[in-house]
Amino acid sequence: MIVDTQDIIEKAHLGDLDYVKHALTLFTDFVAVFVRILIIMVSQAGIPDKAIFNG
Structure with a gap:
């Protein structure tokens, strides 16, 4: 999660505002x-x- 957050911040600084x-x-x-x-x-x-996955 931390890596993705940092990646998003870097992309936003480079202009990727998706x-x-x-x-x-x-x-x-x-x-x-x-x-x-x-x-x-x-x-x-x-x-x-x-028991969990079979209901």
Whole structure:
């Protein structure tokens, strides 16, 4: 996430002002972090992965 943020800042300084692309990049980073935190929490709760993904 930090690398993408720095990349966006550098691109903006160079004139790339595609706000939608930059926002989507950060959004996907936040989603990835959320999913990783969720996986950690589920694994610590002792719930089998199959129970979560199969409903």
